[in-house]
Amino acid sequence: MSKKSALHINKGTSDAPYINPKWKGSTRSEFDVESLCNLVIKGESTGLSKAITLIESLAPKDKVHARKLMSMILPKSGGAHRIGISGVPGVGKSTFLESYCSHLLAEQVDIKIAILAVDPSSELTKGSILGDKTRMESIGKDPRVFIRPTASNGHLGGVAKSTYEAVALCEAAGYNYVFIETVGVGQSETVVSKLVDSFLFLAMPGTGDELQGIKKGIMEMADIIALNKCDSGREVAANQNAIELKSALQLVSRVKDDWQAPVIQISSLERKGMNLVEEELDKYYRHSTLKGRFRLNRIKQSEYWFEQSLGELLFEKLGEKKDWNQKKADFLEKVRNNALTPFEASEQFIAQILD
Amino acid sequence: MSKKSALHINKGTSDAPYINPKWKGSTRSEFDVESLCNLVIKGESTGLSKAITLIESLAPKDKVHARKLMSMILPKSGGAHRIGISGVPGVGKSTFLESYCSHLLAEQVDIKIAILAVDPSSELTKGSILGDKTRMESIGKDPRVFIRPTASNGHLGGVAKSTYEAVALCEAAGYNYVFIETVGVGQSETVVSKLVDSFLFLAMPGTGDELQGIKKGIMEMADIIALNKCDSGREVAANQNAIELKSALQLVSRVKDDWQAPVIQISSLERKGMNLVEEELDKYYRHSTLKGRFRLNRIKQSEYWFEQSLGELLFEKLGEKKDWNQKKADFLEKVRNNALTPFEASEQFIAQILD
Numbered sequence: 001m002s003k004k005s006a007l008h009i010n011k012g013t014s015d016a017p018y019i020n021p022k023w024k025g026s027t028r029s030e031f032d033v034e035s036l037c038n039l040v041i042k043g044e045s046t047g048l049s050k051a052i053t054l055i056e057s058l059a060p061k062d063k064v065h066a067r068k069l070m071s072m073i074l075p076k077s078g079g080a081h082r083i084g085i086s087g088v089p090g091v092g093k094s095t096f097l098e099s100y101c102s103h104l105l106a107e108q109v110d111i112k113i114a115i116l117a118v119d120p121s122s123e124l125t126k127g128s129i130l131g132d133k134t135r136m137e138s139i140g141k142d143p144r145v146f147i148r149p150t151a152s153n154g155h156l157g158g159v160a161k162s163t164y165e166a167v168a169l170c171e172a173a174g175y176n177y178v179f180i181e182t183v184g185v186g187q188s189e190t191v192v193s194k195l196v197d198s199f200l201f202l203a204m205p206g207t208g209d210e211l212q213g214i215k216k217g218i219m220e221m222a223d224i225i226a227l228n229k230c231d232s233g234r235e236v237a238a239n240q241n242a243i244e245l246k247s248a249l250q251l252v253s254r255v256k257d258d259w260q261a262p263v264i265q266i267s268s269l270e271r272k273g274m275n276l277v278e279e280e281l282d283k284y285y286r287h288s289t290l291k292g293r294f295r296l297n298r299i300k301q302s303e304y305w306f307e308q309s310l311g312e313l314l315f316e317k318l319g320e321k322k323d324w325n326q327k328k329a330d331f332l333e334k335v336r337n338n339a340l341t342p343f344e345a346s347e348q349f350i351a352q353i354l355d
Numbered sequence: 356m357s358k359k360s361a362l363h364i365n366k367g368t369s370d371a372p373y374i375n376p377k378w379k380g381s382t383r384s385e386f387d388v389e390s391l392c393n394l395v396i397k398g399e400s401t402g403l404s405k406a407i408t409l410i411e412s413l414a415p416k417d418k419v420h421a422r423k424l425m426s427m428i429l430p431k432s433g434g435a436h437r438i439g440i441s442g443v444p445g446v447g448k449s450t451f452l453e454s455y456c457s458h459l460l461a462e463q464v465d466i467k468i469a470i471l472a473v474d475p476s477s478e479l480t481k482g483s484i485l486g487d488k489t490r491m492e493s494i495g496k497d498p499r500v501f502i503r504p505t506a507s508n509g510h511l512g513g514v515a516k517s518t519y520e521a522v523a524l525c526e527a528a529g530y531n532y533v534f535i536e537t538v539g540v541g542q543s544e545t546v547v548s549k550l551v552d553s554f555l556f557l558a559m560p561g562t563g564d565e566l567q568g569i570k571k572g573i574m575e576m577a578d579i580i581a582l583n584k585c586d587s588g589r590e591v592a593a594n595q596n597a598i599e600l601k602s603a604l605q606l607v608s609r610v611k612d613d614w615q616a617p618v619i620q621i622s623s624l625e626r627k628g629m630n631l632v633e634e635e636l637d638k639y640y641r642h643s644t645l646k647g648r649f650r651l652n653r654i655k656q657s658e659y660w661f662e663q664s665l666g667e668l669l670f671e672k673l674g675e676k677k678d679w680n681q682k683k684a685d686f687l688e689k690v691r692n693n694a695l696t697p698f699e700a701s702e703q704f705i706a707q708i709l710d
Contacts, residue, residue, distance in 0.1 A: 067699060074693050161698040168696070248603055302690045305697035311666060313705045314673075335657045338429050341523070342660035343516040344422060350668045 037072045043174045055165045077168035080178040084192040087202030096268040101139045103274035114170040117149040118182040193221040204229045205241040230265040392427045398529045410520045432523035435533040439547040442557030451623040456494045458629035469525035472504040473537040548576040559584045560596040585620040
């Protein structure tokens with residue numbers, strides 16, 4: 001049976017991991033990772049979708065398959081420009097993506113765009129990001145576009161892992177733009193900033209000297225700041241806000257890579273300024289690649305996630321020891337009561353655990 | 356032999372840990388921790404100095420004594436208002452401390468002030484902080500003042516531990532103000548902010564719309580911002596800068612505890628505005644204590660250092676296993692070559708190590 005018809009059978013069914021029909025009645029252990037991998041590499045969006053579902057799964061059996069899949073996918077990954085998009089709820093991230101992607105789709109025939117949404121706070125917001133896909137209706141119907149919300153269980157490490165792998169899958173499937181959208185809540189921006197090549201932050205004109213959506217720390221992460229909702233008739237306020245924003249940026253400017261984040265004025269609703277966004281993203285991309293920072297940044301990100309994951313897993317594994325939690329609580333109590341310094345307490349705790 | 360004369364013998368000698376003279380010729384293992392503890396509690400500054408040297412020591416034998424000393428000291432600690440002082444080199448931290456402490460000493464007879472300097476970057480700056488004690492000459496001679504630079508080996512965790520313990524020792528010795536001065540370099544401000552009750556940040560008027568000394572992240576940590584060098588004749592520039600600073604603060608204001616950091620104008624050189632500093636520090640202290648945040652903050656800080664130290668020690672201990680470094684390097688290489696995802700690599704690594 002050809003892979004084509006295998007895909008056909010799965011089309012439109014639930015998002016369960018791909019099972020080759022010739023195994024009908026057999027056990028899940030015979031899950032055909034190779035066929036799924038081939039579907040992804042051929043750029044079949046249904047296959048890509050199944051693959052992402054597989055790597056998001058927490059079931060031990062799926063994890064074995066996911067591991068195999070990723071080892072086959074990884075050598076084919078890396079080919080996209082990974083762009084992070086953030087901003088507070090209501091700033092117009094979906095409208096921006098629709099407007100900007102329409103612009104790119106109209107300009108480039110060979111383009112393939114993937115949009116992943118990271119929302120570690122979905123328990124709070126009931127998955128508002130991309131939950132209502134109609135918000136990106138016009139681009140969602142284009143066969144060159146793949147839209148996918150990332151499942152979340154509020155666990156940042158897990159979100160990072162599945163998004164990292166989803167990006168690799170999209171790249172192996174030939175997508176050359178991968179947008180990662182995140183709501184500006186909690187630590188999600190930090191996570192996304194460590195997964196992308198370029199980070200675009202959306203703000204909007206506020207009232208007086210208060211700029212909506214500028215959060216602590218964000219100005220360091222943003223490579224480009226787009227002041228959205230600079231609609232017709234709001235030019236004066238928009239200009240004023242842009243000036244304030246630039247001034248604030250200078251105060252807390254980063255020196256990380258000789259790049260001063262530009263502030264551009266756009267209106268996603270009126271589809272104005274999309275060429276500016278493209279220009280600045282291209283400029284930043286050239287800036288990065290010229291000095292070899294692009295590749296270096298990706299290696300640094302991988303190393304970062306290795307270290308992060310190492311710490312997380314280590315504590316997870318140690319926490320499974322039955323006396324870990326009780327002992328830790330005992331020592332914390334001693335710290336609270338000033339019976340031990342925190343440093344002495346952790347030393348005694350580690351000594352007992354590693355004994 | 357009385358403790359008094361024991362102290363006398365050590366007075367003016369090198370900063371070696373205290374050894375009771377009656378053990379002359381005996382081994383270091385008989386180091387008299389109890390006598391040293393008593394000297395500290397009596398408020399003898401030489402004893403305090405020796406005690407800090409002891410807790411800073413990295414020698415295994417000293418660590419045993421330091422541990423014993425701290426267990427005796429801790430129940431007597433906690434009595435001071437711990438105040439962090441930061442700002443870029445050249446902002447005038449030493450001049451400020453001299454000016455502000457003179458103000459406090461003139462006002463309060465029963466006051467006891469300890470000044471600790473944390474400088475994890477001393478390898479770079481050659482220990483510029485407090486290295487030249489003559490900069491605080493006028494207060495350094497006052498018997499109510501204790502000045503002490505913190506030894507540094509560039510290791511933040513170690514600096515935190517010795518500063519934490521030095522604060523406790525100063526408190527046990529009856530000091531009711533403990534200032535922790537740090538140079539605004541690298542992570543030292545974050546460390547200090549987790550060791551103090553109140554954090555005062557010094558800035559200075561710059562040129563144009565650029566404010567000297569405002570670094571990323573600092574505005575969240577600062578409880579009070581003092582614009583130093585607002586000397587006579589510079590009022591216009593100073594006012595302008597204060598307005599800009601307030602405006603910038605609003606943009607990135609913290610919401611942590613209903614406190615908006617005030618911006619005050621002072622001149623340490625001309626000893627102007629010292630009453631304002633006292634007023635704002637008192638106001639913040641009252642703000643904290645009224646709502647129980649003061650105690651809660653200290654408990655949170657202890658818990659923070661427990662967790663931090665736990666992670667650090669755990670990796671230190673595991674790193675001592677002979678295959679850890681080699682295995683880790685191998686996995687990192689696989690991550691760099693895209694042969695494994697960082698998440699998969701860390702999982703395999705941990706599995707091998709904990710086996």
